[in-house]
Amino acid sequence: LNNGGVVIDLSALAENSIVVDGDEVTVGAGVTWRDVYPALAPHGLVFPGGECPMVSVAGLTLGGGISLLSRSLGLTIDHLLEATVVTADGSIVKVSDTLNPDLFWALRGAGASYGVTTSMKFKLTPIEANLLAGEVEFDSKSWIDAILRVTDYMANQAPRELNLQIMMRSTGGQLRITYNGPVDEGREVVEALLAGTPKHKRSLQARPYANYLSTIFGELEGQFHGYWRSAFVDEPLSEDTLALVHEHVALAPSELEFASIEFFNGAVHDQAPPDTAFVHRDRLALVGAYGNWLGETGSGEPISWARGLYEAIEPTLSNSHYQNYPSLEVEDWADGYYGANYPRLRQIKSLVDPENLFGSLQSVRPR
Ligand SMILES: Cc1cc2nc3c(=O)[nH]c(=O)nc-3n(C[C@H](O)[C@H](O)[C@H](O)COP(=O)(O)OP(=O)(O)OC[C@H]3O[C@@H](n4cnc5c(N)ncnc54)[C@H](O)[C@@H]3O)c2cc1C
Numbered sequence: 001l002n003n004g005g006v007v008i009d010l011s012a013l014a015e016n017s018i019v020v021d022g023d024e025v026t027v028g029a030g031v032t033w034r035d036v037y038p039a040l041a042p043h044g045l046v047f048p049g050g051e052c053p054m055v056s057v058a059g060l061t062l063g064g065g066i067s068l069l070s071r072s073l074g075l076t077i078d079h080l081l082e083a084t085v086v087t088a089d090g091s092i093v094k095v096s097d098t099l100n101p102d103l104f105w106a107l108r109g110a111g112a113s114y115g116v117t118t119s120m121k122f123k124l125t126p127i128e129a130n131l132l133a134g135e136v137e138f139d140s141k142s143w144i145d146a147i148l149r150v151t152d153y154m155a156n157q158a159p160r161e162l163n164l165q166i167m168m169r170s171t172g173g174q175l176r177i178t179y180n181g182p183v184d185e186g187r188e189v190v191e192a193l194l195a196g197t198p199k200h201k202r203s204l205q206a207r208p209y210a211n212y213l214s215t216i217f218g219e220l221e222g223q224f225h226g227y228w229r230s231a232f233v234d235e236p237l238s239e240d241t242l243a244l245v246h247e248h249v250a251l252a253p254s255e256l257e258f259a260s261i262e263f264f265n266g267a268v269h270d271q272a273p274p275d276t277a278f279v280h281r282d283r284l285a286l287v288g289a290y291g292n293w294l295g296e297t298g299s300g301e302p303i304s305w306a307r308g309l310y311e312a313i314e315p316t317l318s319n320s321h322y323q324n325y326p327s328l329e330v331e332d333w334a335d336g337y338y339g340a341n342y343p344r345l346r347q348i349k350s351l352v353d354p355e356n357l358f359g360s361l362q363s364v365r366p367r
Helices: 033-043 057-062 101-113 143-156 183-194 209-220 239-249 266-270 300-316 333-352
Strands: 018-021 024-028 080-086 092-096 116-123 131-139 162-169 172-179 205-207 224-233 258-263 285-294
Touching: 018 033, 024 033, 033 057, 033 209, 057 101, 057 116, 080 101, 092 101, 101 333, 131 143, 131 183, 131 209, 143 162, 143 172, 143 183, 143 239, 143 258, 162 183, 162 239, 172 183, 172 209, 205 209, 224 300, 239 258, 239 300, 285 300
Parallel strands: none
Antiparallel strands: 018 024, 024 116, 080 092, 080 116, 131 172, 131 205, 162 172, 162 258, 224 285, 258 285
16 A cells, blocks of 8 residues: 555554553553553553554554444544644644644544554543353354354344444354343343254353453464455345355465454444445445464465455445445445545545645545
8 A cells, every 4th residue: 555655663652651541541552452451450541443453553543443342432532632733834733622623523433644643632431340251152053054144143133232243264164242231131132133043062150351462462462464355245245155155265375264243233324324434334244355364484385275255255345435444446446435425535545634745545636
């Protein structure tokens, strides 16, 4: 995306820079998610963000921010109160609902095109000391039936406290569940979700959210690389499409590769597409093919596997893509990432960065 461009290292803007003040937290631009949840846990507070330790708070937030709490709390940008941005002319600008509101609007979904964000202030929300969280596993023979049932429940009945991601690998199908509410209520909802599904194994437990994330974090440490293709959908995947996914995941080169469905309704829909630069508010889920590998070599098979899976199911997906999972293979990226919000984004870009200093192959263009 940035051939011949400059990369600015913001890691020095991380030290000592998670500052909690009442129900707000200010985070430096170099802070990664690894440090955020343990810092917030003693306060019994949270804001929804990434589950991967090496991703920065700023980078994830500027594109929207999908998380294990999206259905209950919305996107990360929905909790952003204020940011400090260094713009193309060298000014240091504060943005919020009242300070430079147009730039604040653009930052929440297309932020990387407008300047260097050096710090962000978020509104915090109380979280139960323990959440029902963990995985449910179906074997590779039975997961299509399970996922048909689960996706129908998520589309039509699930309370917004139920956050769910489906991961489909060569070894079977996995539901990653976080119930953001009282544990007993969570158990009842999970029973309703799983009623009528085939035999499965459960590792759901009542545990602090930060602890659950650290178990997922553990899986992802190391030299992680990926080729990811994804698109939003408005309807659950059909049985035929799931059969195609099943065929492909059976041939995945390793257990690092997976197909995923991340549910996105609930609190994400509380805002309308024009309310922030993040336009994909009315979608049901994000569906993706993830080819991953560790270290510098070994990319060939995961890439061709993920590309093959994505191309097989692409006709059933929308042309709308998550801007934080960019791909040079997305043909009409401006429409795919920003849809009807793109003209307003260009107008703001022309005022803030008319020479396109913060430009890449897929950044908002000035008019
Ligand atoms: C392993 C992994 C897991 C992920 N999980 C999630 C997830 O759960 N939810 C989700 O929503 N996304 C997720 N993402 C996507 C992630 O949000 C984007 O890749 C994001 O751009 C990463 O930001 P970064 O700063 O960590 O990465 P970098 O590569 O350092 O930055 C990516 C780009 O973001 C911009 N950027 C970053 N920081 C700033 C800043 N301070 N000011 C201006 N521009 C900036 C720049 O254009 C930069 O080129 C994941 C990505 C990975 C690799």
